[in-house]
Amino acid sequence: MRNIRLVIAYDGTAYQGFQKQPHGSTVQSELEKALEKFLREPVRIIGASRTDAGVHAVAQVVNFETGKSMPVARIKASLNGILPPDIKASRVEEADPDFHARRDATAREYEYYIWNADFQNVFRRDYAYHVPEKLDRKAMAEAVGFIEGTHDFKAFCVAESAVKGCVRTVYSAVLKDEGDHLLTVYIKANSFVHQMVRSIIGTVVEVGLGKRDPGSIMELLENRDRSSVGKTAPARGLFLTKIEYRRTC
């Protein structure tokens, strides 16, 4: 069997998330359906990150095995020809036989966009969290900084993994003031607990609104109290931007 690695971009607005569900359209099901159509064999997609409903991806990595000999350039052209306009593959290549998009990933990067103005940005209405109230950006940047390092993210986790628990290592967490009403939070970690970024952003926005101190993020990492966390920020502001692997495959 050949092992094929793809880099995928998707606008998550119309999907029930990445992972296949009993009901509703997902990115995984669209990919499998499109590949099966021209490979004419059952396809099982493995994704590096299971993004939630409404979350976007600039560079999700997935892989699948195939018994067919079709060249990767033709797989790419056929796949993009069949996929809907909101899911496309930017790269399709041969991978090592044992490459596993999720298990082999050593780091994931996400970006979260906040549009902070008294009017909505028409071009970001599906791609940012609109916060009309004035935000204390300095306090928010301080709060985001506390996320860096190895912590138990139980307070910021919707559904705890029975196997891995909630301890994760955040390599970097930075809030950048992009000017012109736009704030971006960049977070890179070995992996993320369920809804971790959106829980963090919700809490950080409450810091920006003056409803809590920047240090309350630190307290939540210590007391791991999910009930004291901020409201989960909307999915539409979140973008999966990069998956890292130890080796290039």
Place this chain on the structure above:
Amino acid sequence: MRNIRLVIAYDGTAYQGFQKQPHGSTVQSELEKALEKFLREPVRIIGASRTDAGVHAVAQVVNFETGKSMPVARIKASLNGILPPDIKASRVEEADPDFHARRDATAREYEYYIWNADFQNVFRRDYAYHVPEKLDRKAMAEAVGFIEGTHDFKAFCVAESAVKGCVRTVYSAVLKDEGDHLLTVYIKANSFVHQMVRSIIGTVVEVGLGKRDPGSIMELLENRDRSSVGKTAPARGLFLTKIEYRRTC
């Protein structure tokens, strides 16, 4: 009568252009309808630039007169509350009584986005011209440069204005390679003839594809032959980004 000046952003995808039409929804008609709803008087919007169907605006400038005394902050909040999600006002302010958004404009700036990759960019599918073939970016940049200066743009004009003819002054025209498959053309002129930017881009893309020489742009400016011009580029790649006025009003 008070004269109110607004800066408007819109995603043009769903509209039959800026200017009111007998049929179909336009940005002007949406603005007038929304303002009339809470000002409870007939409103006539004057726009700086009559963008075509599908063209976007980051900062269109418009004005209207009103007999009502409602403060501008309340006009802004009420208007944005009623407008659809793809049209919003970023600024609303009092203008000089004789301010006229179109007549007083001294320069207009447009940006045109070309996505040049063998796959579509899912996030720019309504906001860029997708050209999958390899483009000669150096030749395109040279071609764009010929546009600068005062010329008769008859070859690049769909419908000639009986009053003003086709002579316009382009203050600057630059193609920037933004990396990662994105090309942007920035054009600033005193004003533009109908479909001028899209006609230029269509011709410049043919230069990029090797179908004509960069110098053919110069020839078209000299021979003013509309039949030799390139195919008009799609509206979705075009953004009105700035209107300039002599005085700040």
